[in-house]
Amino acid sequence: MQPIATTFFFYFLSALTVLSGVLVITRKNPVHSALALIVALLAQAALYLMLYAPFVAGVQIILYAGGIMVLFLFVIMLVNIEQSQREEQFNKQWIIGLASAIALGALFVFVFAKSKSLFPDRGISMPEGSNTQQVAVLLYGNYMFAFEIASLLLLVAIIGAVVMAKKRI
Amino acid sequence: MEWHGFRRALRDGTNEGLQPWGRSSIAPITTLHYLVVAAALFVLGVIGVLTRRNVVIVLMSIELILNAVNLNLVAFSRIWGLHGQIFAIFVITDAAAEAAVGLGILIAFFRNKETVNVDEINLLKW
Numbered sequence: 095m096q097p098i099a100t101t102f103f104f105y106f107l108s109a110l111t112v113l114s115g116v117l118v119i120t121r122k123n124p125v126h127s128a129l130a131l132i133v134a135l136l137a138q139a140a141l142y143l144m145l146y147a148p149f150v151a152g153v154q155i156i157l158y159a160g161g162i163m164v165l166f167l168f169v170i171m172l173v174n175i176e177q178s179q180r181e182e183q184f185n186k187q188w189i190i191g192l193a194s195a196i197a198l199g200a201l202f203v204f205v206f207a208k209s210k211s212l213f214p215d216r217g218i219s220m221p222e223g224s225n226t227q228q229v230a231v232l233l234y235g236n237y238m239f240a241f242e243i244a245s246l247l248l249l250v251a252i253i254g255a256v257v258m259a260k261k262r263i
Numbered sequence: 264m265e266w267h268g269f270r271r272a273l274r275d276g277t278n279e280g281l282q283p284w285g286r287s288s289i290a291p292i293t294t295l296h297y298l299v300v301a302a303a304l305f306v307l308g309v310i311g312v313l314t315r316r317n318v319v320i321v322l323m324s325i326e327l328i329l330n331a332v333n334l335n336l337v338a339f340s341r342i343w344g345l346h347g348q349i350f351a352i353f354v355i356t357d358a359a360a361e362a363a364v365g366l367g368i369l370i371a372f373f374r375n376k377e378t379v380n381v382d383e384i385n386l387l388k389w
Contacts, residue, residue: 104292108300115304115327119311124319131323134304138330145297147337150348150355154333157355162326162362169366170319173373178380184314185382191313195306202302206295213294213342225345232349244356251360258367261374 104144110137122179124170128163135159149226297338305331318372318379322365329358 114134121127135158142151185191233241304327311324333351340347369379376383 100292101290104296108296111300112303112307115307118323118327119307119315119320121320124317124323127320127323131326134327135330138334141297141300141334142337145337145341147340147348147351150333150337150351153352153355157359158326158330162359165362165366166319166323169369172370173319173379174377175379178317178378181316181380183316185316188314192310195310195313198309199302199306202306206298206302210295213298228345229348229352232345233352237349237353240353244353247360248356251363255363255367258364259370 100144103140107137107140107144110134111141122183124175124178125167128166128170131166132159132163135163146222147225148222149229294338294342297334301331301334301338304328304334316380316382318369318381318384321381322362322369325365326358326362329354329361 111134114130114137117130118127118134121130135154139151139154139159142148142154308324308327308331311327312321315321315324333354336347336351336354338347340351372384373379
């Protein structure tokens, strides 16, 4: 039996995510864009909770809303945004860009309308309480090598960011 | 309980006739709903990347695109097991690395050219 709260919260969180996404790409001030992006990320974390993925939701909140967005705001404070706010916000090819993006959206709509039977409605039942444990078993079992490669990637990113941002090595 | 619908579902392998609420109009939330939301986020991110001139907002649009992909992966992990969630975690790791390196490049660029306009980055342009 489908509870009605699921439907309500799905539409509420989806509308919040999409509206915040629209605000991200239309605001003139980058700080406002970053704040809208934080709202979108938090609403998406709630959508993950609705999909029985509490560990991914926690990672999303801690890493995205807590880490990456602080980095973004910090860099926005470092660069000079007064001058860029006075300039034109959209580039000269914006009509072509918008048209190709809308064509991409039409392609998505076409594929989803055609392949409706490809996506089954009923999923496997996953216990929410042991989600973190199962993710950990997969992460340290099947995906051990990819996990180590990810740590190497983060090391490379740290060194690269320091090399790029430092004035003189 | 609609017994005929249930028997038809058993026979044909579809759940077309199964409606838990009888003739209620509220449709349950399926995987396709989540895919549509993710596609909308993806298109918004593509619009931001293609039309904005501010590099910071272009990077934020890339984050929107990665989040749309993550939503797809987690929605599919509802159906086919936990592997999608693992991949979503790896995508988040990639997003963190990309944001760090991209913002480092942005700071270096701003130090040289005193602007954040993406049209000014044209030294390698043909």
